Amino acid sequence: MTLMKTFLGASAVLALTAGGAFAEPAIIFDLGGKFDKSFNESAFNGAQRWAEETGGEYADFEIQSDAQREQAIRRFAEAGHNPIVMAGFSWGTPLAEAAGDYPDTTFVIIDMVVDAPNVRSVVFNEHEGSYLVGMLAAMASETDTVGFIGGMDIPLIRKFGCGYAQGVLATNPDATVIANMTGTTPTAWNDPVKGSELTIAQITQGADVVYAAAGGTGVGVLQTAADEGIFSIGVDSNQNYLQPGSVLTSMVKRVDNAVHDAFTAGPEVETGLVVMGVANGGVGYAVDEFNEALLSDEMRAAVEEAAAAISDGSLMVHDYMSDETCPAIEF
Amino acid sequence: MSGMPKWADVVLVPLVSLLLAGIISILVFVAVGQNPWEALQQMVEGAFGSSNNIGYTLFYATNFTFTGLAVAVAFHGALFNIGGEGQALLGGLGVAVACLVIPWPHWSLALVAAVAMSAAFGALWVSVPAYLQARRGSHIVITTIMFNGMASGLLIYMLNNVLRPEGAMQVASDVFPQATHIPSLNDIAQAFGSNAFGTSPANITLFLAIAACVGVWALIWRTRLGYEIRAFGKSQPAARYAGIDATRITMIALLISGGLAGMMAVNNTLGANTPQLVDNAAGGAGFIGIAVALMGRNHPVGIALAALLFGALFQGGSELASDTNVPVQIVIVIQALVVMFTGALDNMVRKPLEGLFAQVRRGARSEA
Known part of the structure; x- marks a missing residue:
């Protein structure tokens, strides 16, 4: 009887662990x-x-x-x-x-913190990655004017824009950063037409590098930048392949x-x-066969140096979401 | 008037419409490489297979009952209010204002206030198109659908600039205070020691919807006002000749309609698992209400049944999308097919059936 019980118990435990292991x-x-x-x-x-x-x-x-x-x-x-x-x-x-x-x-x-014992909250230091692509933008720009196009106007996207502007100004203190947001609702994530219009508006103001942190809206930004012959910077995924030769780099956020x-x-x-963050490879800038030719050795060396400084803590990029202010740009 | 017996009008036409939608749906499933029989099983299982699923089906059915009744009341007055979506959004705003501004001591008071405010906001929103229709003859179909766009814009403005808590990124109001949370059906079931509705948000607004069905029935068929609305809907010149004030009836019918659409928000805002006002809170229920009213033949009993069908379709469809590889877009296609056949293409089924009945009758007469 006891043997039977042990046996049953053991098989129950087995079944339980098996169930756990096979949980999809x-x-x-x-x-x-x-x-x-x-x-x-x-x-x-x-x-x-x-x-x-x-x-x-x-x-x-x-x-x-x-x-x-x-x-x-x-x-x-x-x-x-x-x-x-x-x-x-x-x-x-x-x-x-x-x-x-x-x-x-x-x-x-x-992208959000939920304080519960069974929740893992993963957040990214987008400001660090944006700082790096901001440096590249400043070095690639010939007009000393660069643009930023955000999706929905929320603190998270301002965090991208703020890091970017800091990177631009750290490289070229005389540069101008133009920032626009696509909208104030979730539809702003998926409005490539508006993204395209904003890109043209920024080009007429002199921008020759535009960073799109706008989800699906960015597809329109990248397209227009390629049509108008200026550089663009992709976001989240590596978007270099979308418009080869025009996408300077992508601020990759390793959500994957x-x-x-x-x-x-x-x-x-x-x-x-x-x-x-940059230190553990969570964010960074993308280099592949589509944009190798666009990034000179000096550019890469400068960005690598900054990335190392951010990783070891000697370079602090201001996080917009920490106090909802930005030293480098007004939104 | 109709060439068909009543039972055919009420039962046969919707069933044949459903059957046609079903046949096309089978073709769609076959085209995407999904076994239609399994898909149907999944959908039925998803809608009624567990206590949770039944709860969700009832939750959605409650929404559709309100918007279906809203369309029906206006329709009896020959007014086609297709702005239920916008009126429901405004109703949501009313609920949010009622629940966030005043610190209610008990949910029952909050519920009364939420119902009153949602109905008032919904009615207020339709009052402008109603006035334009009654006084200026601007067509209600055009104005109400334009007001849907404006409602969405207004809601987003209010959420972004007034109701959104400081520093929050989601376009949504704060969660309503604990004291306003109305009991879910499961809370009631638990009082009797059962867990009949699981974690679903189905709540006591369901009873409100049933009460609204009874109320609309009594209004349309048992009151003088209802008689006037129906008379106006059947023939405006005759109604005028009988001394019925066209402006008054147009306004009243549409205000009741808007109020009913607004009350839907009590269910999906205050009654939701997380009681808060979110962007796009109506979720298309205002439009599904049109199909529900058409399929239910503008009668509260028919509307309740049609709402249950659409609730099941909605809930079963999303279960199908999450449990199988059927993309969610295909589920939307299936839902659209049912809406199309039961609503828009109603005459496609009705006319041939009428002809068929007329022929049978003629045949019977010639034999006799």
Whole structure:
């Protein structure tokens, strides 16, 4: 009888651990969809990379409106997916609401901090990466005027713009930085036509390098920059290939790595706050066969030096979100 | 008047429409390489398979009941209010103002205030198109749909500049205070020791929707005002001749319609899992209300049933998208097909059926 009990107990434990090991991870994309060529797509690429490496499967869902957020989280949690990754700051409130109901599920949120024992919050030092591409912009500019086109006007995007302006002015104190935001609503992430108009407006003001931190809107910025024969800088994903020869570089934010790390670690992924910056390869600038010729050795040397200084802490780039002010530019 | 017996009008036409939508949907599933039978099973399972899923289906059905009733009341007066979306957004604003400004001691008071404010805001929003229709003859279809765009702009402005908490990045209001949170159906079930509705947001607004159905029925078929609205809808010159004030009836019918659309916001704003006002809170329910009203033949019972069908379609569809490789866009196509066949293409089914019945009747008569 006792033997039987032990046996049953052991098999139950086995079944439990097996269930845990086979729990499929899940990812929920933000508005804009997984093929936005930018933020969401970077997250999607990370999930795909994990699936190709391990042969594993994952569940995914693209929400259609803000009202679906909490339902999407709960649905995946109740279906037993673990960990559940969500990309975008808008998940903050619904996740904070739902996380406590699923203590055995690990959630990963990117771009936002949610303070709960079963949540891993991944944030990026976008200001550091933007500083580096700002330096490149200043060195590539011949008119000493560079542009910044943000998506939705929120502190996170101002953080990109502020880091960029600091990098520009550190390299060329006489340079002018023009900053425009596409809009004040989530549609600003997916408005390439407006992005194109803003680019033309900045060109008429003399800009010859334009940095787009605007999700899907950036596709229009990059296109127009190529048509008008000026440089552009991509964001989030490596967008150099979109307009070869015109995209100076891309400020890569390794959302894909954040997703890949979480999927690889599985349900046991470490919770708490994770900051990904220049020092740990979380953000940086992209060099590949499409833009090698555009970046001279001096440019690369200068940026590498700054990257090293940021990594060892000797160069501090101001983070707009720390105090909602920027020393380098007015928004 | 109609060449069909009543049962055919009420039951057969919607069923044939659904069947046609189903056939096209099967072709769509086959085209994307999905087994249609499995997909259907997934959708039914997703809509009714668990306590949670039933709760979500009821939650969405509550939204659609309100917007369906809104369209129906105006329709009885031959007014086509397609601005339910905008009126629901404004209703959401009313709910947010009611819940955020006054520190309510108990949810029941907050609920009364939220219902009143949402109805008032929705009615207020339709009052301008209503006045333009009644006094200036500006067509209600044009003005209400334009007011949808303006409602969205106004809501976003208010969320961005007034209601958004300091430093927050999401375009949304603060979460409403704990004291205003209305009980979910599961809270009620738990009082009886069951967990019948899981973590779904289905809430007591469902009872409000049922009450609204009864109210609309009583209004349209049991009051003098309802009689006037129907008379006006059947023939305006006759109604005028009978001494019915056209301006008054147009205004009243549309204000009631706007109020009902606005009240939908109580469900999806105050009743949501996270009670807060978000951007695009109506989520298309205002437009689905048109299909619900058409399919329900503008009768509250039909509307409640049609709302349940669309709620199931909405909930089952998103389950299908999250559990399988069917892209969410295909699910939207399926929903659109049902809307199209039951709403827009109603006459495509009705006319041949009418002809068929007329033929059968003629055949029967000639035999006799």
